[in-house]
Amino acid sequence: MSMNPGGSEGRLLTVLERSWRPVALLIACFAVWWAITSTRLVPPYLVPSPGTTLGVMTEKSSYLWQHTWVTTYETVLGFVIAVVIGVLAAVVMVYSTTVEKTLYPVLLFAQVIPKIAIAPLFVVWLGFGLTPKVVVAVLIAFFPVVISMVTGLKSVDPEMLQLAATMGASPLKTFAKIRFPASLPHLFSGLKVAVTLAVTGAVVGEFVGANEGLGFVILQANGNLDTPMLFAGLLVMSLIGVVLFVLVEIAEQLMLPWHASRRGEAATTTL
Amino acid sequence: MKGNLEAERTPGAATAVAAVELDAVAVRFRAKKKEVTALRDVSLSVAPGEFVSIVGPSGCGKSTLLKLVSGLLRPSAGGVRLFGEAVGGTRHDIGYVFQRAALLEWRSARRNILLQAEMRGMPAAEAGRRADELIEMTGLTGFEDALPHELSGGMQQRVALCRALLHRPPVLLMDEPFGALDALTREQMNVELHRIWRETGTTVLLVTHSIAESVYLANRVLVMTARPGTVAEIIDVDLPGSRDYAETMSQPPFAEATGRIRDLLGAATATD
Numbered sequence: 156m157s158m159n160p161g162g163s164e165g166r167l168l169t170v171l172e173r174s175w176r177p178v179a180l181l182i183a184c185f186a187v188w189w190a191i192t193s194t195r196l197v198p199p200y201l202v203p204s205p206g207t208t209l210g211v212m213t214e215k216s217s218y219l220w221q222h223t224w225v226t227t228y229e230t231v232l233g234f235v236i237a238v239v240i241g242v243l244a245a246v247v248m249v250y251s252t253t254v255e256k257t258l259y260p261v262l263l264f265a266q267v268i269p270k271i272a273i274a275p276l277f278v279v280w281l282g283f284g285l286t287p288k289v290v291v292a293v294l295i296a297f298f299p300v301v302i303s304m305v306t307g308l309k310s311v312d313p314e315m316l317q318l319a320a321t322m323g324a325s326p327l328k329t330f331a332k333i334r335f336p337a338s339l340p341h342l343f344s345g346l347k348v349a350v351t352l353a354v355t356g357a358v359v360g361e362f363v364g365a366n367e368g369l370g371f372v373i374l375q376a377n378g379n380l381d382t383p384m385l386f387a388g389l390l391v392m393s394l395i396g397v398v399l400f401v402l403v404e405i406a407e408q409l410m411l412p413w414h415a416s417r418r419g420e421a422a423t424t425t426l
Numbered sequence: 427m428k429g430n431l432e433a434e435r436t437p438g439a440a441t442a443v444a445a446v447e448l449d450a451v452a453v454r455f456r457a458k459k460k461e462v463t464a465l466r467d468v469s470l471s472v473a474p475g476e477f478v479s480i481v482g483p484s485g486c487g488k489s490t491l492l493k494l495v496s497g498l499l500r501p502s503a504g505g506v507r508l509f510g511e512a513v514g515g516t517r518h519d520i521g522y523v524f525q526r527a528a529l530l531e532w533r534s535a536r537r538n539i540l541l542q543a544e545m546r547g548m549p550a551a552e553a554g555r556r557a558d559e560l561i562e563m564t565g566l567t568g569f570e571d572a573l574p575h576e577l578s579g580g581m582q583q584r585v586a587l588c589r590a591l592l593h594r595p596p597v598l599l600m601d602e603p604f605g606a607l608d609a610l611t612r613e614q615m616n617v618e619l620h621r622i623w624r625e626t627g628t629t630v631l632l633v634t635h636s637i638a639e640s641v642y643l644a645n646r647v648l649v650m651t652a653r654p655g656t657v658a659e660i661i662d663v664d665l666p667g668s669r670d671y672a673e674t675m676s677q678p679p680f681a682e683a684t685g686r687i688r689d690l691l692g693a694a695t696a697t698d
């Protein structure tokens with residue numbers, strides 16, 4: 156089996172090489188799940204078999220699809236808003252110590268309040284629609300974005316900034332050409348955390364008052380003791396998180412091909 | 427032109443306006459509620475086109491001296507002038523090279539060099555031509571599109587040097603530029619810097635830890651004492667303008683100058 160790193164065959168091989176371990180683990184998990192349910196160790200109304208769950212997923216696919224779309228929409232919207240606000244807040248905080256000193260404790264306070272505890276309040280204030288879910292998603296995803304962006308903007312080589320000063324560069328140019336691009340690796344690690352948290356935020360929002368979305372599906376299934384549907388909802392929910400995470404990773408790979416973490420990965424995959 | 431430069435490089439003959447002038451400068455700063463004097467009563471006059479090396483024990487304020495000249499730092503006392511003009515803020519008519527190349531890792535070698543032009547808003551065509559010229563002069567041809575991590579330390583420092591020279595600065599400040607390089611690469615870079623200095627006629631202030639480097643490259647060597655940094659002595663290097671590396675090393679004035687510097691530094695560390 157000869158490697159052909161340049162061709163599409165070589166690329167396929169590297170993808171296979173990279174993904175067979177997690178895929179194997181996933182299959183093993185399903186096998187254990189299947190073994191537990193088929194040996195009747197646990198009654199099926201507590202843990203449905205993989206077959207039953209997948210059966211529900213195909214049978215009620217349009218129902219699930221509809222609610223998946225709602226949750227995905229809330230998640231992505233919340234994530235995008237969190238990124239915009241988070242990045243802007245970080246930029247302001249890095250450029251003004253006064254703002255940083257004022258805002259940081261408030262941010263920290265907002266972060267330590269359990270979102271689940273304040274979610275009902277948003278329902279009271281904002282109703283049962285889309286808004287409270289998006290707000291919870293924003294609140295929960297915002298913090299890692301700010302922290303990573305502040306760290307990124309502050310980790311710029313001070314000599315690079317001195318150099319920019321001797322070049323007579325305007326603060327805007329220095330930001331656009333040096334500070335911002337240099338902060339992206341940090342920002343992306345924050346984005347990966349934020350995007351998975353946004354899913355949680357959206358579902359928490361749905362739990363406290365909704366008539367659509369996967370959180371609603373799960374609560375309904377729970378009320379009806381419909382464990383296969385409950386499991387199906389959980390599976391789809393995790394899938395949303397995984398897909399969004401992968402999308403952020405792909406964006407990172409496209410935008411930062413120069414970064415050391417990417418290079419390291421490239422080196423290991425061409426082994 | 428060349429003869430003129432030659433004359434100006436001769437210390438003492440600089441009757442015209444000095445390129446760099448430090449007049450009894452001092453730098454004090456507060457650290458842990460204690461006032462620390464980094465530099466005390468340093469005076470130096472550098473003629474246009476002259477190459478001056480600065481050597482001294484670690485922490486004697488050599489880098490601080492360059493920061494004063496560039497205007498990145500203001501002196502606590504005394505005056506700093508560039509071409510007769512008092513330095514009030516960060517100067518834009520200088521080139522700066524640090525010990526670390528400080529390159530943007532997402533930009534190719536050529537685009538790192540062109541950063542200088544972009545920041546200054548220089549016309550792109552002119553900047554491109556100048557960059558190509560410098561790339562050729564420093565032997566970077568063939569590496570224009572390489573990213574910094576694909577370049578050796580010496581190559582990275584060449585890119586930093588090109589970036590510092592892009593706008594034809596009348597003064598080039600170098601802060602231990604070859605300190606992180608291996609001995610052989612360092613020698614090569616010394617030879618190249620000497621050639622580039624001869625070709626460009628720029629005034630150079632070089633901070634270094636290497637006594638041989640300081641003497642080989644410079645017209646004069648400023649030897650500093652340990653903190654608080656003061657001028658121990660300014661040594662004239664009695665060597666020809668154009669210098670071959672191996673030949674220069676074997677000449678008596680070279681041995682004389684390095685020996686004197688070694689004595690001064692020994693004395694400086696002994697009294698510390």
